[in-house]
Amino acid sequence: MIVRPKHQRLVLVSLALLAVGGAVMLAMWGLSDRAAYFVTPTDIAAGKAAGGQAIRLGGMVEKGSLRREADGVTIHFTVSDLTAKTPVRYRGITPDLFQEGSGVVAEGRMEGRLFVADTILAKHDERYMPPQMAGAVTKPAR
Amino acid sequence: MIAEAGLAALWLAAALAALQFALALGAGGAEGRALATIRGVAVAQGLLTLAAFAALVILFLRTDLSVLLVAENSHADKPWLYKFAGTWGNHEGSMLLWVTVLAIAGAVVALFERHLDERTLGFSLAAQAALALGFFAFLLFASNPFERLNPAPAAGRGLNPLLQDPGLAFHPPTLYLGYVGLSVAFSLAVGALVTRDVGPALARAMRPWVLGAWVLLTLGITAGSYWAYYELGWGGWWFWDPVENASLMPWLAATALLHSLNVLAARGGLRAWTMMLALVAFSMSMVGTFLVRSGILTSVHAFAVDPTRGSFILVLLTLYIGAALALFAVRIATVKEGAPFDPLSREGALVANNLFLSVILGIVLIGTLYPLIAEAATGEKLSVGPPYFNATAGPLALILAALMMIGPQLRWRRDRGPMLQRLAPGIVVAVATLVATLLLAPSISLLSRLGLALGAGLVPASLAPLAGRALRRTPLATWGMCIAHLGVAAALIGMASDSAFTREKLTTAVPGDRIEVGPWLVELRSIRPVAGPNWTALEAELRASKGAGVSVLKTQSRYFTEPVTTTNEAAIETDWNGQLYAVLGAEDVATGRWQVRLWWKPFVTLIWLGGALIGLGGLLALIGRWWRAFRTRRRFVEAEW
Numbered sequence: 001m002i003v004r005p006k007h008q009r010l011v012l013v014s015l016a017l018l019a020v021g022g023a024v025m026l027a028m029w030g031l032s033d034r035a036a037y038f039v040t041p042t043d044i045a046a047g048k049a050a051g052g053q054a055i056r057l058g059g060m061v062e063k064g065s066l067r068r069e070a071d072g073v074t075i076h077f078t079v080s081d082l083t084a085k086t087p088v089r090y091r092g093i094t095p096d097l098f099q100e101g102s103g104v105v106a107e108g109r110m111e112g113r114l115f116v117a118d119t120i121l122a123k124h125d126e127r128y129m130p131p132q133m134a135g136a137v138t139k140p141a142r
Numbered sequence: 143m144i145a146e147a148g149l150a151a152l153w154l155a156a157a158l159a160a161l162q163f164a165l166a167l168g169a170g171g172a173e174g175r176a177l178a179t180i181r182g183v184a185v186a187q188g189l190l191t192l193a194a195f196a197a198l199v200i201l202f203l204r205t206d207l208s209v210l211l212v213a214e215n216s217h218a219d220k221p222w223l224y225k226f227a228g229t230w231g232n233h234e235g236s237m238l239l240w241v242t243v244l245a246i247a248g249a250v251v252a253l254f255e256r257h258l259d260e261r262t263l264g265f266s267l268a269a270q271a272a273l274a275l276g277f278f279a280f281l282l283f284a285s286n287p288f289e290r291l292n293p294a295p296a297a298g299r300g301l302n303p304l305l306q307d308p309g310l311a312f313h314p315p316t317l318y319l320g321y322v323g324l325s326v327a328f329s330l331a332v333g334a335l336v337t338r339d340v341g342p343a344l345a346r347a348m349r350p351w352v353l354g355a356w357v358l359l360t361l362g363i364t365a366g367s368y369w370a371y372y373e374l375g376w377g378g379w380w381f382w383d384p385v386e387n388a389s390l391m392p393w394l395a396a397t398a399l400l401h402s403l404n405v406l407a408a409r410g411g412l413r414a415w416t417m418m419l420a421l422v423a424f425s426m427s428m429v430g431t432f433l434v435r436s437g438i439l440t441s442v443h444a445f446a447v448d449p450t451r452g453s454f455i456l457v458l459l460t461l462y463i464g465a466a467l468a469l470f471a472v473r474i475a476t477v478k479e480g481a482p483f484d485p486l487s488r489e490g491a492l493v494a495n496n497l498f499l500s501v502i503l504g505i506v507l508i509g510t511l512y513p514l515i516a517e518a519a520t521g522e523k524l525s526v527g528p529p530y531f532n533a534t535a536g537p538l539a540l541i542l543a544a545l546m547m548i549g550p551q552l553r554w555r556r557d558r559g560p561m562l563q564r565l566a567p568g569i570v571v572a573v574a575t576l577v578a579t580l581l582l583a584p585s586i587s588l589l590s591r592l593g594l595a596l597g598a599g600l601v602p603a604s605l606a607p608l609a610g611r612a613l614r615r616t617p618l619a620t621w622g623m624c625i626a627h628l629g630v631a632a633a634l635i636g637m638a639s640d641s642a643f644t645r646e647k648l649t650t651a652v653p654g655d656r657i658e659v660g661p662w663l664v665e666l667r668s669i670r671p672v673a674g675p676n677w678t679a680l681e682a683e684l685r686a687s688k689g690a691g692v693s694v695l696k697t698q699s700r701y702f703t704e705p706v707t708t709t710n711e712a713a714i715e716t717d718w719n720g721q722l723y724a725v726l727g728a729e730d731v732a733t734g735r736w737q738v739r740l741w742w743k744p745f746v747t748l749i750w751l752g753g754a755l756i757g758l759g760g761l762l763a764l765i766g767r768w769w770r771a772f773r774t775r776r777r778f779v780e781a782e783w
Contacts, residue, residue, distance in 0.1 A: 023504025034530035038523035072650030093727035
């Protein structure tokens with residue numbers, strides 16, 4: 001059956017609205033539990049990060065905290081925002097300019113009191129510091 | 143002197159854009175002599191902008207440190223290619239490139255568009271001038287690339303070494319040509335809405351621009367993905383980084399537009415719909431520019447952290463998108479109805495294509511903007527990454543792939559023919575692949591399993607429109623469609639195979655150690671220092687073997703002094719059935735062992751091969767349409783004789 005033109009426009013407009021609505025619904029559903037919140041050690045100390053949820057932890061790698069496990073590829077270090085500290089474990093090759101005393105953003109989740117990182121982002125140099133990290137390091141307490 | 147000349151050219155071009163806008167509006171769209179004047183102004187504007195851009199290129203090639211931009215982003219010791227590419231490796235320069243492409247696109251439309259109704263063209267040139275004017279103002283008032291620095295420093299600060307790569311030389315210009323090529327579709331849609339002249343002629347005028355822009359976006363995204371893959375050393379090819387999304391969104395809109403334009407050109411249908419997509423496509427380009435250039439993103443691409451620039455682009459964005467949508471709302475009721483069609487028809491399938499692409503676009507747009515909105519509304523900082531995009535956009539992309547197996551084989555208007563026979567090859571291959579993966583690889587994820595099955599089924603299905611035709615007589619546009627769809631199949635198989643079958647090994651080693659990964663046995667031979675033009679590095683030599691034959695891989699950890707940075711250079715060995723990917727990490731000072739990370743990625747190359755095929759398909763369609771237009775014109779001339 002060929003749809004009459006008047007009806008056809010109506011059908012197409014409804015389909016378009018349905019698509020927009022569908023996209024919004026789907027996005028809201030996806031965002032409800034898949035957005036990774038950016039937290040600082042202070043937030044974690046205040047109990048803001050639930051265990052198991054994907055989060056981004058930002059701060060400075062504390063001087064003298066970096067140590068390597070016997071396997072050579074798992075590292076432990078402490079992220080500090082000058083008011084609180086969070087211990088971090090990461091397995092992998094650390095990125096360019098990841099070092100003690102530098103800024104870092106780690107993606108991962110809390111396992112008990114330990115932050116287990118899947119990905120580590122370090123700043124490339126002082127001019128390319130991500131805005132989120134700049135905020136975390138210069139304004140430690142919120 | 144060159145800097146001042148460049149700045150003057152820029153001011154003059156801006157003045158011409160204002161003149162062009164006023165002339166076209168004043169003459170009510172302009173016909174005849176008035177249009178000829180406007181065409182001339184548009185061409186002059188394009189040439190002046192090009193001159194300004196050339197001036198900046200010269201300043202960078204000479205490393206003129208008395209220019210602030212050069213001093214902050216370049217260094218006399220850099221290889222010349224990176225001095226050249228460094229012109230657009232920064233905020234001001236890349237915006238100048240953007241505007242240059244915009245002005246030249248306007249000039250080309252003004253020069254060569256002869257088939258479109260003259261009044262529509264006049265209003266379109268007014269719209270193009272209005273776009274250019276806003277971005278000229280942005281350059282002149284908020285991002286002047288020619289600003290002087292007094293006194294001049296002794297040495298420049300250098301370019302971010304991550305960006306020091308041959309890929310950088312061509313990646314941004316390709317993407318910008320694509321982004322800004324869509325501005326012509328936007329302007330033509332505005333012109334047609336003003337004169338209420340939406341029809342096949344407009345679609346035919348718009349199509350080469352959309353096709354060309356889409357080809358360049360496709361190639362730009364593909365190249366960018368490969369660049370991220372080998373340069374970042376993370377083994378991934380797509381990170382759902384906001385900057386990647388900024389290029390994906392115009393691509394999605396342009397893909398939808400490309401398909402609906404065919405309905406408008408061939409059947410006169412989907413008029414309102416196509417105009418909407420034309421407005422959305424360039425709006426997405428502007429949103430992308432805003433996201434990247436406002437510096438509000440966490441990314442290596444984010445150059446500027448200057449709130450006035452962000453607000454400036456945001457104002458332009460709101461102004462243009464708001465005005466275009468208002469025009470659309472006012473005029474759309476008066477646009478004529480398109481030709482009717484059956485739901486089961488080529489048009490019906492293309493509507494489905496458009497709907498799914500639009501939903502994916504919406505999801506990517508919301509996911510990309512959500513962190514900004516959330517931070518503005520609640521002060522909460524968050525990021526949206528692969529878990530969200532894969533879970534929402536992934537299944538929709540698979541449905542779209544399934545529809546691609548059917549759509550191109552349907553007839554226009556209505557299709558009553560037997561369906562099963564036509565669809566059988568694709569379905570048989572897809573089901574066979576599904577069964578094979580269930581038996582041979584029971585543990586892979588559902589999404590990759592369906593991706594493999596649909597990708598495999600899409601191979602025969604995308605070639606089906608060629609079956610039973612005289613191949614030499616088949617129009618190039620049809621070839622283009624089949625090759626582009628085949629490219630989608632290849633890319634889909636590559637993505638699914640990479641996520642399902644990748645083997646990874648992360649370990650430490652000393653020279654002489656052997657590491658097994660997938661079918662490969664990799665031996666670390668040596669680690670020694672090497673030096674490049676403006677870097678020094680530690681280079682690991684790896685010997686990889688798989689049965690017979692040995693390949694040598696050299697991966698480096700590079701150290702740059704201007705500015706001080708280290709980067710990991712991955713080594714990649716490409717085989718017919720995949721890639722071996724190696725990265726050298728740091729030395730464990732206590733034990734003297736080196737970190738080594740290896741990946742075996744079966745058929746990962748199909749991702750970029752697919753992207754290249756998609757681009758090639760678009761290119762063939764573009765050439766085919768040109769050739770056909772050229773031949774009809776010639777025949778027309780012969781007939782007049």
